[in-house]
Amino acid sequence: MENTDEIIRKYPPAREYLLSMLHELQDADPGKYLTEASLTRVAEYLQLNKAVIKGVADYYSMLSQRPRKKLLLQVCGSLMCHHAGSAELYTRLRSRYGHHPLISLAHCECLGQCQQAPAVQLDQEAFSGADIVELIRSIDKKTASDENS
Amino acid sequence: MKTPDAKRRILRSGKTLWNLADALKAGSYQAFEKALGKDTQEILEEIFLSGLRGRGGAGFPTGTKTKAVHTSNTHGCSYVVCNADEGEPGTFKDRILMEEDPHLLLEGLLIASLAVRASHAYIYIRGEYGRSIERLQTAIDEARKASWLGEGIRGSSFSLDIEIMRGAGSYLCGEELTLLESLEGKRGYPRIKPPFPAEKGLWGKPTLVNNVETLANLPYIMMHGAAAYRSLGTEASPGTKLVCISGDVKNPGVYEVEMGTPLKDIIHGPGGGSREGDEICFVLLGGAAGTFASVSQLGIPLCYDALRKEGLSLGSGAIMVFGKNASLKDILQNILGFFKHESCGKCVPCRTGTYHLMQSWIGGCTNNQGERKKLLPQLVAEARNIAQTCLCPLGQSPVMPLESAMKNIIELMD
Ligand SMILES: Cc1cc2nc3c(=O)[nH]c(=O)nc-3n(C[C@H](O)[C@H](O)[C@H](O)COP(=O)(O)O)c2cc1C
Ligand code: SF4
Ligand code: FES
Numbered sequence: 001m002e003n004t005d006e007i008i009r010k011y012p013p014a015r016e017y018l019l020s021m022l023h024e025l026q027d028a029d030p031g032k033y034l035t036e037a038s039l040t041r042v043a044e045y046l047q048l049n050k051a052v053i054k055g056v057a058d059y060y061s062m063l064s065q066r067p068r069k070k071l072l073l074q075v076c077g078s079l080m081c082h083h084a085g086s087a088e089l090y091t092r093l094r095s096r097y098g099h100h101p102l103i104s105l106a107h108c109e110c111l112g113q114c115q116q117a118p119a120v121q122l123d124q125e126a127f128s129g130a131d132i133v134e135l136i137r138s139i140d141k142k143t144a145s146d147e148n149s
Numbered sequence: 150m151k152t153p154d155a156k157r158r159i160l161r162s163g164k165t166l167w168n169l170a171d172a173l174k175a176g177s178y179q180a181f182e183k184a185l186g187k188d189t190q191e192i193l194e195e196i197f198l199s200g201l202r203g204r205g206g207a208g209f210p211t212g213t214k215t216k217a218v219h220t221s222n223t224h225g226c227s228y229v230v231c232n233a234d235e236g237e238p239g240t241f242k243d244r245i246l247m248e249e250d251p252h253l254l255l256e257g258l259l260i261a262s263l264a265v266r267a268s269h270a271y272i273y274i275r276g277e278y279g280r281s282i283e284r285l286q287t288a289i290d291e292a293r294k295a296s297w298l299g300e301g302i303r304g305s306s307f308s309l310d311i312e313i314m315r316g317a318g319s320y321l322c323g324e325e326l327t328l329l330e331s332l333e334g335k336r337g338y339p340r341i342k343p344p345f346p347a348e349k350g351l352w353g354k355p356t357l358v359n360n361v362e363t364l365a366n367l368p369y370i371m372m373h374g375a376a377a378y379r380s381l382g383t384e385a386s387p388g389t390k391l392v393c394i395s396g397d398v399k400n401p402g403v404y405e406v407e408m409g410t411p412l413k414d415i416i417h418g419p420g421g422g423s424r425e426g427d428e429i430c431f432v433l434l435g436g437a438a439g440t441f442a443s444v445s446q447l448g449i450p451l452c453y454d455a456l457r458k459e460g461l462s463l464g465s466g467a468i469m470v471f472g473k474n475a476s477l478k479d480i481l482q483n484i485l486g487f488f489k490h491e492s493c494g495k496c497v498p499c500r501t502g503t504y505h506l507m508q509s510w511i512g513g514c515t516n517n518q519g520e521r522k523k524l525l526p527q528l529v530a531e532a533r534n535i536a537q538t539c540l541c542p543l544g545q546s547p548v549m550p551l552e553s554a555m556k557n558i559i560e561l562m563d
Contacts, residue, residue: 016314018334023276023315059336060317062276079437080237080395080469083485109234109320109487110238114395114469115402124279 004038008045015046018056022063031067039065070102071142076119078110081129086118089129093120096136102143156381158369158389159362160405161250167284169291172252178297180368181259185305193219196367198375201388205232205323205360206435206464208386208453213470214357217347218265221355225453227267227537228356230332230346231301231364233274233281234316234323238487239438239467242285242391243361245403246279247274250365251288251535255298255311257364260371262309270311273328276316285313320491321543325358327493338495339541361390362466382408386452390466394420397427397472406451413447416470427472431558435464438546440553443561460553474561478514478521481554485510488547502535506547525555 007024011017025038026137034057043050057063075081077092090107097103111126113119118129122142165171172178184192197212218227231254235243247254258270274282289311290300298434300308319337321327326340329351350356366388370378379387386408392415395401401423406415416422416429423429432442440461442449449455456463471480487505506528513524532548539545 015334016332019313019317019331023317056334056336056397060319062316062318077483078487079433079480079483082479083396083471083475107278109490110236110240112241112244112275113237114239114241114393114467117395117401124277126280144438 006042008041011048013045015048018042018046018053019060022057026063032070032072033064033067069100069103069104070121071139072121073097073103073105073139074108074111074121075105075129076109076111076113076117076121077107078114080114081110081118084117084129086129089118089120089132092132100143103139107113156389156407157405159253159365160403161253162170162249166250167253167288168318169252170272170290170296172250172288177368178216178256178259179374180370181256181297182303182344184260184263185303185307188267190486191218192260192371195370195375196264197390199365199366199370200375201363201370201378202386202453203360204362204390204466205325206237206438208463210240211359211363211366214347214359215261215264217345218355218357221348222266224422225266226354227265228351228354229258229262229265229270230325230328230351230356230358231270231272231361232323232325232328232358233272233278233361234328235275235278235361235465236320236323236402237438237465238465239393239395239436239439239469240465241393242403242466244278244281246365247278248284248360250279250286252380253365253368254361255288256283257311257367258311259297259302260367261357261359263307265355267560268308268342268484269312269356271314271332273311273314273316273322273332276318278483280539282313282315286395290315290488300419300512304360304471319493320487321493321541324542327541328358329356338493339543341540342429346423383450383452383454385454390451390463392466392468393468394468396470397423397429397475397535398470399424409450409455411448411450411454412442412468414555415451415468416447420468420470423472429470430473430475431471431477431561433469433471433480433550434467435462436467436469438543438549439464439467439469440549441558442553443557446557453505460556462549477554477558477561478563481550482507482514484550485547488543492543496538496544498535498538499540502531502539502544506531506535506551518562524525525551525559528557529555 043053111119113126116128120127201211202208304437322331322337327337331337346356382388389405404419489503489507492503529551536548537544
């Protein structure tokens with residue numbers, strides 16, 4: 001896996017690349033979050049106060065400064081999904097994955113998948129709520145390797 | 150090959166258009182090549198005469214904005230930014246365009262950049278749109294290799310680089326000035342207008358901000374001319390529009406329809422009408438920051454002005470259809486919850502106002518239907534106050550669904 005400096009140096013030392021760096025650092029981190037050490041390195045590289053970097057990271061809901069589980073399973077709770085029963089779907093998923101060691105379950109706003117409401121997203125991959133069997137299969141596949149190791 | 154539908158200009162047929170080879174076969178980059186042979190004034194004039202209006206929600210004339218950026222660009226530095234933040238609930242057309250036909254967007258960006266003499270363009274895209282990001286990046290890489298992007302494109306003196314910037318989960322960042330803040334690596338707090346991006350945008354330079362679908366219209370306009378473009382649509386809303394039909398219909402999805410098509414023909418045509426045993430009770434147009442229409446209003450043509458005259462809005466093109474099982478009470482609660490969640494908290498009227506709107510509605514929801522009908526006008530008055538005192542357009546949004554619900558469908562309150 002690339003280390004912090006390798007990731008940061010892929011970008012020119014300009015503030016416009018801050019969000020891109022933070023995204024990539026978070027994705028590469030085993031705890032799926034922005035560590036203090038990596039935020040410090042970004043601040044040095046961009047020659048900005050670390051508090052500024054943290055302030056930016058704080059603002060955006062996709063960025064986390066606390067460790068997270070390996071997979072993020074989001075259930076859309078916006079209009080069309082709510083209307084199509086996302087609350088019940090969330091309850092079902094919670095009973096299955098609520099205490100799963102590798103999965104964080106969360107609500108989110110419209111995922112732009114309203115034609116297949118209720119919509120669910122596993123990391124960057126979208127699923128239709130109706131196709132829960134496929135979703136469960138995909139989760140099992142993605143978590144299997146970790147559980148066996 | 151099947152004859153392409155004469156009314157399809159943006160949604161091109163072809164299964165794998167994200168490959169450069171297939172996109173080229175479908176005609177990609179021919180319009181840009183034609184534009185390369187024209188002078189800037191000609192390009193600006195063609196866009197202006199087409200009457201194209203912004204597809205991101207506000208419907209501002211694209212030609213006017215493009216000209217303004219060109220005029221402001223006196224120091225030889227301007228930017229083009231594609232707004233691909235698509236966060237309005239019920240909207241998914243930009244995602245479909247980017248996933249299925251990324252080269253169409255790149256070509257639109259090339260033409261826009263040529264028109265305002267920009268050498269750098271950005272696509273600010275929703276962080277959650279994993280597949281769109283992947284397809285666009287592949288398309289950019291392929292286009293660069295084939296010299297459709299980069300230095301001295303096609304042997305001309307024109308150079309353009311396009312970079313993808315991933316958003317990180319903020320609806321407000323879809324608002325153009327907030328988007329520019331975010332692009333500069335800052336928190337998504339709105340800037341005060343004026344100045345508009347066309348005068349002072351990214352790093353204070355003239356910047357053209359356009360929605361994905363708006364840019365996707367430019368290749369057609371360049372290729373066939375403004376007059377051909379105007380052969381579809383109405384005088385004030387020329388061309389076609391992508392609509393996102395969702396909810397209680399047989400065939401939810403993205404469709405390209407002629408501007409001016411009556412709403413009911415869209416819902417019953419491509420949308421397939423209501424599902425077996427159901428019936429259409431009301432429609433929400435344009436997303437959470439949109440307006441409710443009653444069934445009796447569905448004869449209205451889909452275009453900016455006719456809808457505005459009725460107090461309705463086209464917005465992003467979301468058409469959310471609700472049938473017999475829909476609860477207006479729940480839907481309003483969901484909308485108010487959305488605005489409360491997405492308020493950035495910078496100004497007090499919106500921060501406390503959106504919270505209070507939701508709390509009042511939830512409180513009112515324990516009461517009976519009659520009380521809720523009486524509560525709605527109070528919320529409308531409060532939302533109007535917020536709209537008048539807040540800093541940015543997000544705080545001006547809640548009044549739209551509330552007021553239209555009160556005027557058009559209050560008798561359907563459960
Ligand atoms: C809260 C808010 C969110 C917005 N989100 C988007 C969006 O996701 N995509 C978009 O194209 N425009 C969005 N807009 C509209 C933009 O501010 C702007 O009008 C648009 O990018 C201009 O491009 P156009 O002229 O091509 O429509 C939003 C506006 C507001 C107030
Ligand atoms: S109106 Fe709302 S979203 Fe806009 S600046 Fe004020 S608090 Fe932020
Ligand atoms: S409302 Fe859930 S994906 Fe759009």
